[in-house]
Amino acid sequence: MIPYVEMSREQLLQEKKLLTVRYEQFREQGLNLNMSRGIPCAEQLELSMPMLDIVNSGSDLHTVTGADCRNYGIVDGIPEVKKLFADLFGVTTDEIIVLGNSSLNMMFDTISSAMAHGLLGGEPWANQGRIKFLCPSPGYDRHFGITEYFDIDMIPIEINEDGPDMDTIEKLVESDPMVKGIWCVPKYSNPTGVTYSDETVMRMARLKPAAKDFRIFWDNAYSVHYLFGEDKQIVNILHECKKNGNPNMVYMYFSTSKITFPGAGLAGMATSLENVNAIKARMSVQTIGGDKINQLRHMRFFGNIDGLMTQMEKHAEILRPRFTAVQETLTKEIGDSGAAQWSDPQGGYFVSFDTMDGCARRTVELCAQAGVTLTPAGATYPYHRDPRDRNIRIAPTSPTIENLITAMSILAVCARLSAIEKLLAQ
Amino acid sequence: MIPYVEMSREQLLQEKKLLTVRYEQFREQGLNLNMSRGIPCAEQLELSMPMLDIVNSGSDLHTVTGADCRNYGIVDGIPEVKKLFADLFGVTTDEIIVLGNSSLNMMFDTISSAMAHGLLGGEPWANQGRIKFLCPSPGYDRHFGITEYFDIDMIPIEINEDGPDMDTIEKLVESDPMVKGIWCVPKYSNPTGVTYSDETVMRMARLKPAAKDFRIFWDNAYSVHYLFGEDKQIVNILHECKKNGNPNMVYMYFSTSKITFPGAGLAGMATSLENVNAIKARMSVQTIGGDKINQLRHMRFFGNIDGLMTQMEKHAEILRPRFTAVQETLTKEIGDSGAAQWSDPQGGYFVSFDTMDGCARRTVELCAQAGVTLTPAGATYPYHRDPRDRNIRIAPTSPTIENLITAMSILAVCARLSAIEKLLAQ
Numbered sequence: 001m002i003p004y005v006e007m008s009r010e011q012l013l014q015e016k017k018l019l020t021v022r023y024e025q026f027r028e029q030g031l032n033l034n035m036s037r038g039i040p041c042a043e044q045l046e047l048s049m050p051m052l053d054i055v056n057s058g059s060d061l062h063t064v065t066g067a068d069c070r071n072y073g074i075v076d077g078i079p080e081v082k083k084l085f086a087d088l089f090g091v092t093t094d095e096i097i098v099l100g101n102s103s104l105n106m107m108f109d110t111i112s113s114a115m116a117h118g119l120l121g122g123e124p125w126a127n128q129g130r131i132k133f134l135c136p137s138p139g140y141d142r143h144f145g146i147t148e149y150f151d152i153d154m155i156p157i158e159i160n161e162d163g164p165d166m167d168t169i170e171k172l173v174e175s176d177p178m179v180k181g182i183w184c185v186p187k188y189s190n191p192t193g194v195t196y197s198d199e200t201v202m203r204m205a206r207l208k209p210a211a212k213d214f215r216i217f218w219d220n221a222y223s224v225h226y227l228f229g230e231d232k233q234i235v236n237i238l239h240e241c242k243k244n245g246n247p248n249m250v251y252m253y254f255s256t257s258k259i260t261f262p263g264a265g266l267a268g269m270a271t272s273l274e275n276v277n278a279i280k281a282r283m284s285v286q287t288i289g290g291d292k293i294n295q296l297r298h299m300r301f302f303g304n305i306d307g308l309m310t311q312m313e314k315h316a317e318i319l320r321p322r323f324t325a326v327q328e329t330l331t332k333e334i335g336d337s338g339a340a341q342w343s344d345p346q347g348g349y350f351v352s353f354d355t356m357d358g359c360a361r362r363t364v365e366l367c368a369q370a371g372v373t374l375t376p377a378g379a380t381y382p383y384h385r386d387p388r389d390r391n392i393r394i395a396p397t398s399p400t401i402e403n404l405i406t407a408m409s410i411l412a413v414c415a416r417l418s419a420i421e422k423l424l425a426q
Numbered sequence: 427m428i429p430y431v432e433m434s435r436e437q438l439l440q441e442k443k444l445l446t447v448r449y450e451q452f453r454e455q456g457l458n459l460n461m462s463r464g465i466p467c468a469e470q471l472e473l474s475m476p477m478l479d480i481v482n483s484g485s486d487l488h489t490v491t492g493a494d495c496r497n498y499g500i501v502d503g504i505p506e507v508k509k510l511f512a513d514l515f516g517v518t519t520d521e522i523i524v525l526g527n528s529s530l531n532m533m534f535d536t537i538s539s540a541m542a543h544g545l546l547g548g549e550p551w552a553n554q555g556r557i558k559f560l561c562p563s564p565g566y567d568r569h570f571g572i573t574e575y576f577d578i579d580m581i582p583i584e585i586n587e588d589g590p591d592m593d594t595i596e597k598l599v600e601s602d603p604m605v606k607g608i609w610c611v612p613k614y615s616n617p618t619g620v621t622y623s624d625e626t627v628m629r630m631a632r633l634k635p636a637a638k639d640f641r642i643f644w645d646n647a648y649s650v651h652y653l654f655g656e657d658k659q660i661v662n663i664l665h666e667c668k669k670n671g672n673p674n675m676v677y678m679y680f681s682t683s684k685i686t687f688p689g690a691g692l693a694g695m696a697t698s699l700e701n702v703n704a705i706k707a708r709m710s711v712q713t714i715g716g717d718k719i720n721q722l723r724h725m726r727f728f729g730n731i732d733g734l735m736t737q738m739e740k741h742a743e744i745l746r747p748r749f750t751a752v753q754e755t756l757t758k759e760i761g762d763s764g765a766a767q768w769s770d771p772q773g774g775y776f777v778s779f780d781t782m783d784g785c786a787r788r789t790v791e792l793c794a795q796a797g798v799t800l801t802p803a804g805a806t807y808p809y810h811r812d813p814r815d816r817n818i819r820i821a822p823t824s825p826t827i828e829n830l831i832t833a834m835s836i837l838a839v840c841a842r843l844s845a846i847e848k849l850l851a852q
Contacts, residue, residue, distance in 0.1 A: 037498070045496040049483040052719070056482070057475040070471045072463070072688040100526065105713040112538055116552065116576070126542065126552065142711075149711045150542070257714065262498040264719040285568075285575045287531040288683070291717065293478075293690040 003338040004356075004419050016420045019413055023370060026410050031371030033407045038190070038349045038395040040258055043318045047311060048260040051301035055293060069296050075099075075289035076280055080299045081266065087305040088223065089252055089270035090236045096270050097279055099290045103255040103267040107217060108146050110251055110269075113282055114180070114213070115150055120248060120278055122213040125152075125180055134172060134182040136164035138352060138380030138391045140190040143183040143219065147382075152180075154382035159192055163200035170207065177210040181217055186234050188222035191352040191380055191393040193345025198235045205240030207249070216241075216250040222348040224312045225258060227320055229346045238270060247272045256298060258349065259311060266290070266298050322396045325404045326351050333412030339419035340412070342394075351394040352380075353411070359418035360389045366414035372407045429764040430782075430845050442846045445839055449796060452836050457797030459833045464616070464775045464821040466684055469744045473737060474686040477727035481719060495722050501525075501715035502706055506725045507692065513731040514649065515678055515696035516662045522696055523705055525716045529681040529693040533643060534572050536677055536695075539708055540606070540639070541576055546674060546704055548639040551578075551606055560598060560608040562590035564778060564806030564817045566616040569609040569645065573808075578606075580808035585618055589626035596633065603636040607643055612660050614648035617778040617806055617819040619771025624661045631666030633675070642667075642676040648774040650738045651684060653746055655772045664696060673698045682724060684775065685737060692716070692724050748822045751830045752777050759838030765845035766838070768820075777820040778806075779837070785844035786815045792840035798833045 004012065055061065061069045063078045077085070077098025086093045099106060111125075118124040125131050133147045137156040147154050155172065158165045163186070173179050184204070186196040196204075204216060218237055241249045248271070256265035271279075283289070302308040327344055330353075334340050339359075343352040355363050360377035367374050375393040378384040394411070396404055433441065481487065487495045489504045503511070503524025512519045525532060537551075544550040551557050559573045563582040573580050581598065584591045589612070599605050610630070612622040622630075630642060644663055667675045674697070682691035697705075709715070728734040753770055756779075760766050765785075769778040781789050786803035793800050801819040804810040820837070822830055 039498045042494075045494070048496075052481055052485070053483050055478055057479045059478070068468075068471070070474075070687045070690065072465045072683075101717050102714045108712045112542065116538065116541060145711045149708070257498075261496045261719060263715055264496065264717045282575070285571045286534045288528045289689055291527050291690045291720065293687060294717065294720070 001335045001337050003336055004416075004423055005338055007423075009424065012420050012424055016417065016424070019417050019420070023366070023413050023417060026370045026413065029371070031406065033371060033399060033403050034373045035394055035399065035407050035411075036373050036375040037398050039262065039398045041318065041398045044315055044397070045261065047314050048301070051260060051297055054300045055297040061293060061296060063292075063296070069292035072288060074292060075283050075287065077268065077290060078292050078295045078299070081295040084299060084302065084305060084308070085254065085268040085270065088254060088308070089220075089238070091238055091270045094273055095238070095276060096268060097276060097283070098266060098268040098295065099283065099287070100267050101255070101257075101263055101265055101291075103219065103221065103253040103257075103269070104142055104146075106267055106269050107143070107219065107253055109286075110217070110279070111146055111150055114215070117282070119213045119215070120274065125213070129178065131180045132176065132178045134169055134179060135382045136182070136184065137382060138191055138386070138393070139183060140185055140219070141379045143217070144382045147183070156382055156387070159189070159194055161194065162197035163194060166200055166203045170203065173207050173209050173214060175210055179209070180211055180213060181215045183217050183219070185219050185221060186237070187220060188225055188345055188348030190221065190348065191350035193343045193348050193350065193352065195232060195346070196234055201235040201237050202240055205237055205246060205249075206244045207246065209249070214249065218250050218252040220252055220254050221258075223254060224309065225315070225349065226312065226347040227316050227323055227345070231347070238272070242272070248275050251275065259308065259315070260298060260301070264294065266295060319397055321401055322404055323351070325401050326394065326396045326408055329405050329408035330412060333409050334415065337416055337419070339416040349395065349397055351396060353392040353394050353415075354390045355392065355415045356419045356422060357388045357390050359415065359422055360386060360392050362418040362421065363411070363414045364392060366417060367411055370410050370414065372410045374411070427761045427763055429762055430842075430849055431764055433849075435850070438846050438850055442843065442850070445843050445846070449792070449839050449843060452796045452839065455797070457832065459797060459825060459829050460799045461821055461825065461833050461837075462799050462801040463824050465688060465824045467744065467824045470741055470823070471687065473740050474727070477686060477723055480726045481723040487719060487722060489718075489722070495718035498714060500718060501709050501713065503694065503716060504718050504721045504725070507721040510725060510728065510731060510734070511680065511694040511696065514680060514734070515646075515664070517664055517696045520699055521664070521702060522694060523702060523709070524692060524694040524721065525709065525713070526693050527681070527683075527689055527691055527717075529645065529647065529679040529683075529695070530568055530572075532693055532695050533569070533645065533679055535712075536643070536705070537572055537576055540641075543708070545639045545641065546700065551639070555604065557606045558602065558604045560595055560605060561808045562608070562610065563808060564617055564812070564819070565609060566611055566645070567805045569643070570808045573609070582808055582813070585615070585620055587620065588623035589620060592626055592629045596629065599633050599635050599640060601636055605635070606637055606639060607641045609643050609645070611645050611647060612663070613646060614651055614771055614774030616647065616774065617776035619769045619774050619776065619778060621658060621772070622660055627661040627663050628666055631663055631672060631675075632670045633672065635675070640675065644676050644678040646678055646680050647684075649680060650735065651741070651775065652738065652773040653742050653749055653771070657773070664698070668698070674701050677701065685734065685741070686724060686727070690720065692721060745823055747827055748830055749777070751827050752820065752822045752834055755831050755834035756838060759835050760841065763842055763845070765842040775821065775823055777822060779818040779820050780816045781818065781841045782845045782848060783814045783816050785841065785848055786812060786818050788844040788847065789837070789840045790818060792843060793837055796836050796840065798836045800837070
């Protein structure tokens with residue numbers, strides 16, 4: 001296939017004609033495929049069904065330390081589940097808080113609290129003028145949703161193969177005291193699949209922020225969501241921060257939403273003891289703590305971190321053919337046209353798909369008209385503004401492989417049509 | 427017995443001598459009794475153990491509308507549990523939000539959100555200067571904890587047999603635009619056991635607040651926690667607010683913490699559709715929603731509101747002898763001494779115990795030295811300041827009846843000793 005940018009106007013018109021025939025054929029099928037939802041598929045959910053039998057009317061519901069999980073008490077997680085999270089984060093149990101079912105909610109609360117009450121005795125963020133967050137993009141729309149809700153000025157940062165652009169980050173964080181935070185998904189990032197290199201993590205930890213109350217929001221949502229190749233471990237940023245005199249600079253988040261059941265899972269965070277104590281002081285006002293029975297249910301289901309990793313291998317077996325189908329279909333259908341490029345992640349939940357510049361919105365629109373729902377173009381950028389209008393997040397986990405192949409074929413046709421429209425308009 | 431205030435100095439000294447002997451006898455037993463915890467006892471927890479079998483690996487985990495409770499989706503509660511809460515609150519399902527396990531957390535979030543973002547387009551509370559809340563007292567320490575955390579000026583309001591002093595409330599709410607809220611526990615109140623009369627509820631609903639963004643925080647925590655006598659239903663304040671042109675003035679809260687399992691229960695709120703929509707808009711940023719599997723578990727355990735009421739009758743059977751033991755022991759041990767008076771609640775979780783003025787701290791201290799832990803004196807007042815230093819909250823649900831009788835005997839002796847010390851010092 002000749003790359004589109006090298007085609008003559010006649011060749012483009014001919015290509016458009018062929019693609020339009022295929023597009024109309026898809027449209028006539030009256031499809032209704034949803035590619036926007038980064039959710040586990042039914043087979044994955046089945047993996048955790050035995051967990052629902054583990055805690056029953058015959059169970060002893062006491063923790064290892066003898067607390068009754070059926071009653072009030074223990075706000076920050078039962079000891080055994082704190083141990084599990086400590087193992088996952090590579091920290092000590094007193095650096096762990098386990099609370100509720102939503103790590104997003106923990107992030108929201110951290111920011112809400114910093115806005116209203118400040119961090120470790122510092123001035124409330126809300127009283128310091130309009131503060132700023134750095135937002136490596138494309139990134140997770142719900143991170144950006146939180147900072148937008150609190151009217152925090154979001155600055156997009158480019159992401160490279162080894163993580164976000166550290167030169168820019170260092171410049172901004174170290175010169176501007178209004179920069180209070182950065183959103184990071186350090187492993188199998190949403191949506192790019194990028195894993196931060198050791199150098200990136202270490203440069204993060206070595207930052208000398210202009211703001212004393214600058215924080216790294218380290219959402220390690222996909223830390224165990226390995227799929228292909230070698231599962232590279234990232235450097236432990238909390239350790240590195242401590243080594244570099246920044247012990248309180250990072251909040252790490254994690255949940256079992258995509259390990260057991262979204263909504264019925266466990267969420268947790270890891271941070272310095274000083275931060276933990278400040279957060280627990282707030283929690284003692286805010287809540288009666290998490291669902292300790294569900295904590296026990298998870299703990300007895302996993303046994304320990306090895307049990308959790310075995311569960312992740314089962315997830316990977318289910319997901320691999322889906323991710324492979326996406327790669328194969330896109331490779332076949334986009335070919336050398338240059339109409340798009342896309343990520344080939346080693347883990348996580350997404351494939352990041354870049355159309356030619358200025359073609360993402362049109363591609364999503366064409367897909368919708370052919371019955372394929374994609375995440376709205378721009379969703380992966382702060383304020384939904386993709387400066388190059390090219391990024392589309394593909395969520396391959398939930399549809400069947402058959403539907404995935406159909407949807408990816410349609411996406412490819414739509415991306416190619418959009419590219420041609422763009423080139424013809426120039 | 428002669429009332430202490432009528433005793434001569436000699437009689438008081440003689441009485442003190444006798445009481446001191448009894449007090450020392452208790453002290454020598456080396457007791458360790460905790461009367462401070464308003465928590466269900468082990469027998470009560472057993473009532474809900476069958477719930478843990480109801481959702482298992484063989485269960486269909488879809489809602490009545492076909493949503494899979496094991497996956498993402500539905501932020502405000504599954505339809506069947508919203509129906510249950512609607513029946514409990516006497517409102518429609520679209521006036522309900524079910525989220526998480528802690529109604530306290532929902533109250534915290536409501537206030538946090540009002541502080542940072544304002545209510546229904548109004549100015550954020552945090553930007554309006556130091557706002558005020560009315561705090562009927564003695565009341566629930568954790569309510570006061572939330573308003574204290576947000577540095578809201580708390581104004582104590584007296585509570586009478588039919589609810590808080592409405593004359594004062596009307597005067598303050600209708601004249602001062604800085605008064606933004608009031609904490610209410612309208613039925614079997616914590617700790618007084620008071621249930622608001624129809625007139626009180628209707629006067630609340632007819633308030634003409636000086637502040638457009640004034641709200642009633644209606645924590646109906648004990649609405650179904652009936653124990654003795656006739657279970658009087660309170661007037662539905664949301665209906666009354668609507669009738670009186672105040673449709674958005676009330677937030678009602680409830681949880682199953684003391685129905686199934688504290689921590690592993692469900693929390694919910696009821697308010698106008700306009701308020702619900704505003705809260706759901708925030709929740710869409712804040713969280714992935716509640717634990718829908720636990721919602722289903724509760725729903726299938728209760729079946730409907732009748733099943734829930736049957737469960738409450740079983741709780742009442744377990745609790746009645748405990749509350750009776752408190753009344754009998756205090757009546758016997760305090761007698762006509764006038765050293766204390768106490769509530770005889772028809773429901774709820776507490777007995778409110780008033781020493782002679784200025785004797786609560788000393789009574790709690792004496793009890794502690796004899797091995798009986800009580801809720802700290804003052805805890806039931808804003809800023810822990812009981813203006814008359816007399817109120818002590820007794821939590822009879824958790825100890826055994828034997829321990830309750832011992833602890834109440836000690837409390838009585840300590841209250842009498844404190845009273846005599848006070849009278850002798852005059």
